[in-house]
Amino acid sequence: EQIEKGGYDHFMLKEIYEQPNAIRDTYRGRLLADQGIIKMAGVDDNIERIAKANRILIVGCGTSWHAGLVAEYAFEDMARIPVEVEYASEFRYRNPVITEDDVVIAISQSGETADTMAAIKLAKEKGAFVFGVCNVVGSSISRETTAGAYTHAGPEIGVASTKAFTTQITVLTLMALKLGKYKGTISDSDFRFHLQALEAIPQKIESLLKSDKIIKEIAETYKDTRNCIYLGRGYNFPVALEGALKLKEISYIHAEGYPAAEMKHGPIALIDEEMPVVVIAVRKGHYEKVVSNIQEIKSRKGKIISLVTEGDTEVKEIADHVIEIPETIESFTPLLTTIPLQLLSYHIAVMLGKNVDQPRNLAKSVTVE
Ligand code: AGP
Numbered sequence: 001e002q003i004e005k006g007g008y009d010h011f012m013l014k015e016i017y018e019q020p021n022a023i024r025d026t027y028r029g030r031l032l033a034d035q036g037i038i039k040m041a042g043v044d045d046n047i048e049r050i051a052k053a054n055r056i057l058i059v060g061c062g063t064s065w066h067a068g069l070v071a072e073y074a075f076e077d078m079a080r081i082p083v084e085v086e087y088a089s090e091f092r093y094r095n096p097v098i099t100e101d102d103v104v105i106a107i108s109q110s111g112e113t114a115d116t117m118a119a120i121k122l123a124k125e126k127g128a129f130v131f132g133v134c135n136v137v138g139s140s141i142s143r144e145t146t147a148g149a150y151t152h153a154g155p156e157i158g159v160a161s162t163k164a165f166t167t168q169i170t171v172l173t174l175m176a177l178k179l180g181k182y183k184g185t186i187s188d189s190d191f192r193f194h195l196q197a198l199e200a201i202p203q204k205i206e207s208l209l210k211s212d213k214i215i216k217e218i219a220e221t222y223k224d225t226r227n228c229i230y231l232g233r234g235y236n237f238p239v240a241l242e243g244a245l246k247l248k249e250i251s252y253i254h255a256e257g258y259p260a261a262e263m264k265h266g267p268i269a270l271i272d273e274e275m276p277v278v279v280i281a282v283r284k285g286h287y288e289k290v291v292s293n294i295q296e297i298k299s300r301k302g303k304i305i306s307l308v309t310e311g312d313t314e315v316k317e318i319a320d321h322v323i324e325i326p327e328t329i330e331s332f333t334p335l336l337t338t339i340p341l342q343l344l345s346y347h348i349a350v351m352l353g354k355n356v357d358q359p360r361n362l363a364k365s366v367t368v369e
Contacts, residue, residue: 012158069238078180110365111139219347243341284330
């Protein structure tokens, strides 16, 4: 097992560090930035059917559902197709309205999740076109779907999903860009610009991983907290949910993610000097509004850990801790902001002596309802 961990203390840490290469593997042969093309066999073969969809319904569970939420922003933004994202477990029991004009995208790392599989079967019965985004090649879900795209993240052993999430976002983003190009909802120059920016992401993650020391210090400061709040907006709202899930599942600290603007509708009542609040405040996307949310937390004495764009000075003055994120276009920021949140949970769990790779009560794939 030590050999399999490749010199890392845990599989989770190894998998966090594998993300630059995992993302390169995801887009290898698909993202041809120089030629200005995206090749994806499963999408190319069905492009008309997918692009003509009345709406896209995304189903998944846990982290895969979070990747679906990021994809909702991307598909609507780039391809102008209405999207709904559903927990597979709710969708299947809701007597959902599905028509033959719908495209259902099922996301699953393992490809074995029972609820996601049941949702696929239901969607197929109703005549929808079902597209799978799986990591495990030959898994049940990859065989049950009509078409699909693998994430090619390589085996993920840690129960807490890390590289599966960022590679799912990569595949779904490629798909959204491709559909946008086909439909003409994204201009040629914008398309090329996005391809180049996406190609630069792995390198930016590599530089981000170097801020591990700062993250470890933050972990040391807050490891004994009993609660934690995560806030983000737009593309980074799902990242806030994912950050909270990571902390819950491996450190057993109660954590909740919210869209930053929702805070004033309830969660703000929780803020006092004992509440750490992780705020994603990268410069793109409602930055000023997030800054005013940070000020609200500050005036209630909450402790602020903020993710900011490199060179930011405004938030630095207010926050207790900042982690700098390399600049990229807004739609790709989740691929970067996710990384420090994974590391923060990892370090806290290790410091608390928890079983990081196999947290209590959890299994890698949930094959029962
Ligand atoms: C993530 O860290 C979890 N362990 C869990 O939420 C997981 O993402 C969920 O069970 C879905 O699994 P799947 O992607 O294999 O379908």
